[in-house]
Structures are given as structure tokens and as C-alpha cells.
Amino acid sequence: MTVDCFTIPLEPAQAELRVANSRFIADLAPCVSVEAARDFQKQIKARYPDANHHVPAFVLGHGNSVITHCSDDGEPSGTAGRPALAVLQGSGLGDAAVVVTRYFGGTKLGTGGLVKAYGDAVREVLKVVKKGVRHATITAQLQIPYLFYEPTQRAVSASAGEVLEVTFGAEVSLTVRVLEEAYASFAERIQTLTAGQFVPQILERRSDSVFPL
Numbered sequence: 782m783t784v785d786c787f788t789i790p791l792e793p794a795q796a797e798l799r800v801a802n803s804r805f806i807a808d809l810a811p812c813v814s815v816e817a818a819r820d821f822q823k824q825i826k827a828r829y830p831d832a833n834h835h836v837p838a839f840v841l842g843h844g845n846s847v848i849t850h851c852s853d854d855g856e857p858s859g860t861a862g863r864p865a866l867a868v869l870q871g872s873g874l875g876d877a878a879v880v881v882t883r884y885f886g887g888t889k890l891g892t893g894g895l896v897k898a899y900g901d902a903v904r905e906v907l908k909v910v911k912k913g914v915r916h917a918t919i920t921a922q923l924q925i926p927y928l929f930y931e932p933t934q935r936a937v938s939a940s941a942g943e944v945l946e947v948t949f950g951a952e953v954s955l956t957v958r959v960l961e962e963a964y965a966s967f968a969e970r971i972q973t974l975t976a977g978q979f980v981p982q983i984l985e986r987r988s989d990s991v992f993p994l
Contacts, residue, residue, distance in 0.1 A: 802886025
């Protein structure tokens with residue numbers, strides 16, 4: 782199975798740019814649907830009701846399954862939404878929406894100036910947004926004697942996984958999350974380590990687990 786793995790924003794972020802007295806405020810947020818992206822746009826408009834423009838762009842999905850959208854929101858055609866979307870797409874982020882709010886400062890920037898300003902505003906917010914990677918994962922549980930505890934932790938790390946929970950009793954009970962593509966090798970490591978005495982029990986399969994970067 783091919784693992785659907787791509788970079789996403791973990792939480793909303795904001796950055797501001799001033800160009801010739803105009804304020805460009807870029808707000809970015811994670812969104813997984815067109816409806817969520819449009820709701821985010823409405824939220825930003827409500828936050829800055831007196832602004833001159835609210836330029837939206839979003840990229841939903843990744844790879845061969847992507848939905849994109851942008852609008853100039855009253856700016857000259859091609860000078861706002863397209864450059865904002867181009868920068869967002871170039872960042873490699875998926876499931877991300879951005880709205881660049883402009884307060885006009887009295888000085889016209891011209892076509893080239895607008896393209897640069899909107900693109901730069903998105904670049905600025907991309908510098909500060911916290912990112913994560915979405916992976917298909919398998920969560921499993923295993924109970925092992927104490928002597929296998931540290932080797933099992935190393936096996937989890939070697940499989941690009943993480944230990945979610947540990948309970949110490951007569952034996953050690955671990956709940957671990959491992960990349961789906963690495964699970965077979967992880968299970969094999971555990972069986973080799975314990976001479977086949979202990980086998981991880983799968984609890985859950987997810988296609989949308991997120992690991993912070």
C-alpha cells in the first residue's frame with residue numbers, strides 16, 4: 782500500500798507585511814474541506830470588517846488529489862489570488878487555507894507591486910506556521926517482560942514510531958504507533974527480539990495520523 786504522507790499546518794498562524802503604507806495581514810489555518818476553507822475566509826472577513834480586500838487561497842489534499850482555489854477579491858485580475866496560491870502550492874503544504882487582508886495605505890502599488898506584496902505576505906506566514914506530517918499509521922499494543930523494554934523502545938524508534946503509553950505491572954504494557962509502511966518490519970523485530978514469544982496486537986489503523994516536524 783502507498784502511504785499518503787504530506788505536510789500540513791498544525792495550527793493557525795499570522796504574519797503582517799507593510800508595503801508603501803498598505804498593511805498586508807496573512808492568516809493561515811489547517812482546513813480539510815472546501816466548506817472549512819470558506820468558513821475560515823468568513824472568519825477573517827468578520828475579524829477585519831473595515832479592510833479593503835480579503836484575498837483567499839487554499840490547497841486541499843496532496844499529490845494527485847488536490848483541490849485549489851483563489852480569488853482576487855477586487856484587486857486587479859491576477860495580481861492577488863494567483864500569486865498567493867502559487868506561493869502556498871510551492872510550500873508543499875496540503876490541507877491549508879490562507880487569507881491575505883489588505884488595508885490600502887493610499888499609494889497604488891501597480892501590477893508588479895501587488896503580485897510581489899501578496900506573494901511575500903504568504904511567504905511571511907509560512908515562515909512562522911508550525912508544521913506536521915500526515916501519515917498512515919498502525920497503533921498496536923504488546924506486553925513484554927522488563928528485560929525486553931529498552932530493546933522494544935529502540936525497535937519503535939527504528940521504525941519511525943512513538944510510544945503512546947506505558948504501564949508497569951508484572952510485565953510492561955506498551956501502546957505504540959508506527960508508520961504503516963514500517964509496521965511489518967517492526968513486528969518482525971519484536972518477534973525476533975523475543976524469539977517469537979510476544980507478538981504486537983493491532984488496535985487501530987489510521988490514514989490521518991499527524992507527526993509534528
